[in-house]
Amino acid sequence: MQLHTSSEAPDQDADDYHNDLTNEVANANGYTTGGVTLGSTTNTNTANVVTFDHADPTPWTATGAGFTADKGITIDTTPGTSATNPLLWWMDFDGDQTASGGGTFTVTMSASGAATITVGDAP
Numbered sequence: 001m002q003l004h005t006s007s008e009a010p011d012q013d014a015d016d017y018h019n020d021l022t023n024e025v026a027n028a029n030g031y032t033t034g035g036v037t038l039g040s041t042t043n044t045n046t047a048n049v050v051t052f053d054h055a056d057p058t059p060w061t062a063t064g065a066g067f068t069a070d071k072g073i074t075i076d077t078t079p080g081t082s083a084t085n086p087l088l089w090w091m092d093f094d095g096d097q098t099a100s101g102g103g104t105f106t107v108t109m110s111a112s113g114a115a116t117i118t119v120g121d122a123p
Contacts, residue, residue, distance in 0.1 A: 001057045001107065002035035003069035010073070010090050018075050018085040025069050030062040030099065038074065048120070051113040052088070059106040066100030069093065072107050074114070089115045 008023040015021065027033040040055040057072070073090040091107065099105035 001038055001072045001074050002033075003031060003060075003067075003105075004071050004073055005068065006070035006096055008071060008073075010071070010087075015087055017083055017087065018077075019082040020087070021073060025067050029064045029067050030060050030105070031067045031069075035075075036060075037077075048118060050117045050119065052115045052117075053113040054109065056109050057107050059104045060099065062099035062101060062103045062105060064101065066098060066103060067105070068096045068098040069105065070096050 002021070003025040004021065005023045005025060008021065011020075024033055024035075025031045036057050038054040038057060041053070043050060043052045060067075071090050071092050074088040076086050076088055079085050097105065
């Protein structure tokens, strides 16, 4: 998961790979560009509903002036290159969230999963 500023405007019709993203939080003050690797990933398929889940991302501890993020974007880095790593989903934090001077920036995932896709019948 990477953290991005409010200047990142995800476009679900045009953004499909990591190289389409802009405005990642700067590499400083407790945040490292590239984000964090998500652990304990699972997916389940029950009655045409696929649920993806993972552990909460490791909290970022802010140093100095800290940093501000507006959204978290989850990327599949398995293919290995920015042009082939697909975007999976993004979380809008509903406005700028800031951690500063020793504060912790924590993203807590829903207990029901990180993302759910419902598969319907073909027309």
